[in-house]
Amino acid sequence: MRPCTAAAVLLAASVLCHAADKAAPAAPQAGQTFYFSPANPKYVTCDIEFRHPDEKLWPCFFYGRPAEGTFQYDPNNPKAAFTIVCDKMCQPHADQSRKVLGELVKPDKAPVVTFTVKGLTPQASSPKPQAAVDAILDVDGRKLPVKAAGSLKYESEKGSDAISQVRIVCAFTIQGADLGLKAEDAKGPLSVRVEMLGTTTKEAPEKKRK
Numbered sequence: 001m002r003p004c005t006a007a008a009v010l011l012a013a014s015v016l017c018h019a020a021d022k023a024a025p026a027a028p029q030a031g032q033t034f035y036f037s038p039a040n041p042k043y044v045t046c047d048i049e050f051r052h053p054d055e056k057l058w059p060c061f062f063y064g065r066p067a068e069g070t071f072q073y074d075p076n077n078p079k080a081a082f083t084i085v086c087d088k089m090c091q092p093h094a095d096q097s098r099k100v101l102g103e104l105v106k107p108d109k110a111p112v113v114t115f116t117v118k119g120l121t122p123q124a125s126s127p128k129p130q131a132a133v134d135a136i137l138d139v140d141g142r143k144l145p146v147k148a149a150g151s152l153k154y155e156s157e158k159g160s161d162a163i164s165q166v167r168i169v170c171a172f173t174i175q176g177a178d179l180g181l182k183a184e185d186a187k188g189p190l191s192v193r194v195e196m197l198g199t200t201t202k203e204a205p206e207k208k209r210k
Helices: 004-021
Strands: 033-035 046-051 060-072 079-089 113-122 132-141 142-156 163-175 190-201
Touching: 033 046, 033 190, 046 079, 046 142, 060 190, 079 163, 113 190, 132 163
Parallel strands: none
Antiparallel strands: 033 060, 046 060, 046 190, 060 079, 079 113, 113 132, 132 142, 142 163, 163 190
């Protein structure tokens, strides 16, 4: 390889490494707290989806906001206790007989789904932040204890290196019968995915006046 070509390759590799470092913020400081607050952000920050593993039924999607609680970062012993409430359903007036939770949808009211995280245990075997999550899934009053596989992604605002939020995704399987579902295709295993956003500020920042 010619010297100029080798130098170009090394320069390109350096640029790519630097870009990767900028794209993935470092872990938070130990003790940093993330709030799951309904006041910040103003937009929807949580969603829960239910799917049939063989897609024999259509999925159900719910969305909403956090209710309360915090996640305090620690590389070995994080503290997590927060609840999200998804009280809105996508396509509540569609043909519910084709959906996984269709039996639970009433003409004038869709189910309210809440997810309460009670604990989070880091998993050191993965290079990306992973955790085992202990939680309670509540679908219109039917509570199911779950152990979920969780992934954590720390994010910063555009133009800043300071971590300002954490995105937590949980995945697990439940039995539809435990929710009271009776349809043959719905009462078996259902895949559940939960995505939640926590921020380092409990209240939304005031807008600057022009």
